[in-house]
Amino acid sequence: MALKTDSYIKYKLLTATLILGLLPTMASAQDLQPIDTSVISTSLAKSKTVKKAEKKWEFLMALERSSNLVKDDSPLDNTATDLTLIPKWTFNKNWGFSVRSIIEKEEGGARNTTFADTSISLGRQGYKFNGTYSLSHSVAGYMPTNQQNHEDTSFQGAAALGTKFLAHYSWLDAFYALSLRRNVHEFMVAADGSENIQYLLSHAIGLELPITSKWKLSSDAVYRQGWTYHNYQRQTFLFAFDINYEAIKNLTFNLGTSNEGSALKANGQNSNMRFFDDNSSVLRAGVTYVL
Secondary structure, eight states, rough: OOBHHHHHHHHHOOOOOOOHHHHHHHHHHHOOOOOGGGGGTHHHHHHTOOOSSSSEEEEEEEEEEEEEOOOOOOOOTOOOEEEEEEEEOSSSSEEEEEEEEEEEEEEEEEEOOOEEOEEEEEEEEEOOSSEEEEEEEEEEEEOOOOHHHHHHHOOEEEEEEEEEHHHEESOHHHEEEEEEEEESBSSBBBSHHHOOOOEEEEEEEEEEEEEESSSEEEEEEEEEEEEEEOOOEEEEEEEEEEEEEEETTTEEEEEEEEEEEEEEOTTTTSSOOOOOTTTOOEEEEEEEEEE
């Protein structure tokens, strides 16, 4: 039988205390778009294109369909539709709070519907160097709401700290984000025999280039370094590129492509990172609306 992790035992003992401590925070804290680089996905580009309203709360809804354009009956078909829901609360100019939930419906294969692990983030506006550069910081927690992931990996929850450096020019917006995530699993090894990731360090770079008042180009790159409970390393990557069109205020359409996977090939030495790959790249089309 697989050994239970020390962190899992501590997790069980502290669960009640953590929940009671989080409840008041969830009711009063609010969000300034805190960093969540460990869960940056192909929906990142479209979420950045919507201008934030000057109000205490907002509700972002994003619907996106992605496909690698292979035959429907192919085992390589990964066509899916994602619904992202992000309620946000702004407490003041420095503090904010958000909850992120993603529902994915597979259009091929088993056609399963999954609910991604829910993230809860508390963000704080950091130091502003001038009108061009600024910092923001965040702390996030993850709940094991993905039942399949819980069964496959015994995932119990996670916590993450992040820092984001932003640069705003009249012709370009850019950011670099760094986050460290600590996962908690009941067992060190997943059901398929692979080792679970204990620590995850993520680096993300994003660019947004306005073309007109309605059209924008956005590009994102993410590099993740993971360490298992036995200190083996894993590396993954993500590249995404989108064309965004703001039809009306708070309603944005996006069309793009993305590629993600292991950063190294099977030999563990040669790089596997590519902007586009015939087998793993997907085309995406989506719409985002903010209430």
